[in-house]
Amino acid sequence: MHLDDRLQALADFVPEGSRVADIGTDHGYLSIALVQAGKADFVVASDKNAGPFEAANRTVREAGLMDKISVRLGDGLATVKPGEVDTVCIAGMGGVLMTDILNASQDVVAKLTTLILQPQSAAAELRRWLYHSHWHIVDESLAIADGRIYEIIKAERGKRKMPEEILLEIGPVLWEKKPPLLRHHIESLLFQQRRVAIGMEKSKRALSSKKYQKVKDRIKELEARLSW
Template sequence: MHLDDRLQALADFVPEGSRAADIGTDHGYLAVALIQQGKSSFVVAGDKNRGPYEAARRTVRENVLEEEQVSVRLGDGLAVLQPGEVDTVCIAGMGGVLMTAILESSPSITAELKTLILQPMNGAMELRGWLYDHAWHIVDESLVIDDGRIYEIIKAERGSRKKPSGLDLLVGPKLWRKKPPLLKHHIEALLFQQRRILNGMEKSDRAKGDKRFGQVKRRVKALEERLKW
C-alpha cells in the first residue's frame, strides 16, 4: 500500500510492534500500510460514517488481510475500542479541538494509551496545550507538504512535562528545536493567519479594547522575530 506523504508521515511516527488504531480511517489506507510495513501487529480502523467504513473494508479485502490483522469497525471516536486493546492511536484530518473532544469522551480508553499520533487540520496550538494539561508530552513533530498544503504531525507520549510557552505551542516545540526545511514556510503561514486576525480586530474599537488584541499583536511580533533565525 503506497501512502501519500501526509499519511506516511503518520506511519513513520508509529512505534515498531505497536497495537494501533486509526480513528476516522476513511479508506483504511493507513491501517493497511501499518501492517504491510511491519509497524504494527494489529490495527483497528474505525470510522463513524458508513461510506468510509465500507471503503475501509474493501481496502482490507483487496490487500488480503485478516480480521486478526486489521479490524474495521463502525463507531464514533474511541468508542470502537476496548480498554487496553491498543497502545497507540492515530487521528488525522480533523480539527485539534475535535481531537481533544474524542480523547476526552472515552477516558477509560485514553487512560490505557501510550502513544498518540495526531495530524490536526487546525487548532494545533489548542491541541498541544491540551496534551500538556492532561499528562501527555510531545516527543516529536514533523512537517510535510502534500497537494500544496503544509501539515503538522505530532507524536505525544504519556507523562507530565513542563508546558511550553504559548508561542512554542503555536509553532510546535519540537519543530522549533529541530528546524526542519519547511519550518519557515510553516511560520509564514502562522504569521499570515495572525495578521489576518489582527487586521480584523483593528477595525473594531471594542475588539481593540480586549486583552486578546494585545496578545495577537505580541504574537505577530514574536513570529516575525522567529523568521529571522
C-alpha cells in the first residue's frame, strides 16, 4: 500500500509491533500499510461515516487482511475497548476536535502508550492539551501533500514541563530538529497571524484590544524564529 507523504509520516511514528486504532480511517490505507509493513499486529480501523466505513471494509477485504484489521463504524474512540490497543492515530481533523475525542474516552486513553496526531488546525491548543493531560511530545515531523504543509506529532505518556507559548505554535521538537520544511512551516504560521492582524486593523476597537497586541507580539516572535 503506497501512502502519500502525510500518511507515511504517521506510519513512520508507529512503534514496531503496536496494536493500533486508526480513527477517521477513511479508506483504510494507513491501517493496511501498517499491517503490511509489520508495524502493527492488529488495527481497529474506525470511521463515524458510513461511506468511508464501507470503503475501508472493501479495501481491507481486497487486501486479505480481515483477520488483522477490524473495521468499525462509530464516533471517535467509542468503537475501541479499554486495553484493546496501545497506540492511537488520528489525522485529518482539527486539534480541538482531537482533544474532544480523547477527553470523551478517558477509559481507553488511560491504557494507551502512544498518540500519533496530525491536526489540520489548532495545533498549539492540541500540544497544550497534551502537556496538561500528562502526555509529552517525543517527536514531530512535517510533510507536504497536495501543496499543503502538515504537522505530525508523536506523544507518549509522562508529565513534562510545558513548552513556552511560541514553541506550542511552532512545535518544540520541530524547533529542536530544524527539518528542511521548518522555515516554510513558520512562514505559514506568520501568514495566518498577519491575516488576523489585517482583519483586526479595520476596527478601531480591535486595534486597541489586548488580542490585537497579542497577535502583533506573536508575529514578532515568529519573525525572530525565521533565522537560526
